[in-house]
Amino acid sequence: MNVPAIRALLVDDELLARLAIRQALATHSDITIVGECGNATEAKQAIEALSPDLIFLDIKMPGMDGFRLLHGMRRDTARPMIVFATAYGQHALQAFDANAIDYLLKPIDQARFDQAMARVRQHWGGLNNVATAAKSAYQQRISVVCGEHVRVIAASDIDWIRADGNYVHIHASGKSHLHRETLTGLLASLDPARFLRIHRGIVVNVDRIAEVHPLFQGSAEVVLHDGTRLNLSRRFRASARLALGMS
Structure with a gap:
């Protein structure tokens, strides 16, 4: 089965942090960046407009933080995969309670980032297998x-x-x-x-x-x-x- 490319959205109030994720993604050709947001309010609009498959999400941002963004997402839309990228290690348990795929600490380490992308691909492949099986069950x-x-x-x-x-x-x-x-x-x-x-x-x-x-x-x-x-x-x-x- 051909697994479709992963469409990613970067959400971080620091431009340099978003640039670091872009550089880390340079070796991952199956992941396409569809947008960048500097705060959660922009991200909420971008999620509804772009329907990304994956979000790289900072936690502490001006105004609404990353957890509040997730909590406020529409229930009638497919939930994107979440990889937190933050400078604060104390929120890891809360992140996994939010069903995050992984939790990365800044500054981004390439080897650790690649491990996270392996988890993303594994989860993405499972989602597409389920979707394919469900689709094949309908009358063609x-x-x-x-x-x-x-x-x-x-x-x-x-x-x-x-x-x-x-x-x-x-x-x-x-x-x-x-x-x-x-x-x-x-x-x-x-x-x-x-x-x-x-x-x-x-x-x-x-x-x-x-x-x-x-x-x-x-x-x-x-x-x-x-x-x-x-x-x-x-x-x-x-x-x-x-x-x-x-x-």
Whole structure:
């Protein structure tokens, strides 16, 4: 399995400390720095915007410290891996209580840093194995009876699905296919990271969504890339907001 590169965020109020981590990472080509922050307030915004896989985090910073930053992270987002890098050794137990991967003391020692990166890679590989196994458990193809033959539709080709009693209409590649299965039953077999219920009778592939237009009384309209317009009911708006990163 090809493990994706690790996207890292550096959080430290000292520029020289961030530079030291950059230099230590120079020999680790599988880790890409996606941003730097000089305080926890900036870091909170960067985490929400960039969704880093790994954070190198100082503890004592002006204003909010590193532990308060972690405590205030949104519960509905994936928790990044944390490596603390600090000048203070007395917070190690608290750091591991926060499920940190490692705890580095400044000034950074390259050999000790490389050990920490080995732990990061081990943990990262485990996370990706779990994600791959979970993804493979979802239905990747749907077989639809069409007269005397069977049409196989890849889940990734589905644009949206509409319920029709004990049947569903599967819209894919500009065509509609009638399939004997309830919408609830079919949705349970599809990857929830890809397919979103926006109405009691409608499920949409989130990759096909181009725009969302607010309407009256909390409802909204979802516009797909092909121009299809679908109703987003008030009941499902909260889950859609999370899935689409809407404010």
